[in-house]
Amino acid sequence: MAKSNKPIVWGLFAAGGTVCAFVIPVMILITGVLLPLGLFGPPEASYESMTRIVSNPVVKIVLFGILFLALWHAAHRLRITVHDFGIRNDQLVARAVYGFAGLFSLIALVTLLSF
Amino acid sequence: MSQRQITFEILRYDPETETEPRFQAYCVPCEEEWVVLDALNYIKDTLDGTLNYRWSCHMAVCGSCGMMINGEPMLSCKAFIRDLPAGTIKVEPLYHFPIERDLVVVLDDFMDKLESVKPYVIPKKQRPIEDGPYKQTPKQLHQYQQYSMCINCLLCYAACPQYGLTPEFIGPAALALTHRYNLDSRDKGRRQRQEVVATHEGVWECSFVGACSEVCPKDVDPAGAIQQMKIASTADWYLEHLMPWRRS
């Protein structure tokens, strides 16, 4: 039996799980509920304020960290969950979910840097 | 003393004459303070001498009387009938293990796994007897004490879905015992045990369902032990791969 390479992805999963547990509920509340309910004003006003917020370098770093960890946490857990549902094609699933997480992390990084 | 007639549906299997198990019902006059094991003993003594099951201590220390009671892994000597919901009580051999006969399961798989993790103190070097006993402080004892309470009853294996789905998984009790020896101040065998622990079939098959710890009659918390070993194995991995010069 060879030692497993799971620690690479598991380390990110565990770190991501902790970060998500602290910040994701309140973030969903803000961007998923309060923002659509118009708490930041009409679209033009929220466009202004959101652009200002994500232009802040500290926000950029924190937001990228959160998105990256949330995506990896979700990807790894989804890999296990798919297996739990009885789909045993683990290597293919792993490539798909980590690929998805990697792609979106990259998009988030490039976009944040553009502000 | 109040007596109640209770029906027990017991899974029977005779490997010599049957191809698959079947339920058999027995009506037992149960005393108020009886546990399920008492009812089984009543059946064996007065109703049907052919019923097979394991037990020994009748006090939750030997670990031999584990079975599924209404679908939940329990020690039958600790399962008070008055605590179970009224109605028929269903008794089956522990899930996830092959049935040897009636309520007796085949334990070979667990025994092999337990052996593979070297569940004994491996000292740095053997000390001659004249040197006296190894000493341990209360603090050193506390490090592993919880994980040393295991009685090998295997309720945790019957509760663990990952073991049921992937029988290669080393499983809760064997891993909890691995942790117990790794944490022992007298022991220097962790590196040897990591060869089993850090594999896919070791801690990485676990997805922290936590069912093992919920059913454990001794509060061993195998799930917690496994997560601690995942963290330690992850630290090992990063040390080995990112700082190869530290591999001593």
Added chain:
Amino acid sequence: MSRNPYVREVPRTTWYMRNNRYIRYMLREVSCVFIGLYAASLTVGLVRLAQGDNEWTHYLNGISSPTGILFSLLAFGFACYHSITWFNVTPRAMRIPKGDGFVPGPAIVSAHYIIWAVVSLVFLLMMGVL
């Protein structure tokens, strides 16, 4: 006496229906779908924001639709379930030494809940909501 052990198969795709404990576990695991989709949707939101006023308005309309709001509420529920299940098991995965023993589990769990509340408040304050 001849041996002929009988093996009971575990149903591969429906095993979790056997027990409430397993269903709770699957609910916890499925939270990842919502957290992942939310993170992806937020990333799309960033892209829309970078593209300009118009695209941002489109995105905003999307997440303000009944489906959008429903998703957010569901995701919020699952995210909270993730937080609760995660915090509750933390002391078992990470024991903190204290004296001869360890910091009691409930103390560690409570600390996590307090930090959770503080972090949430800080986020709301910084966004000018409170």
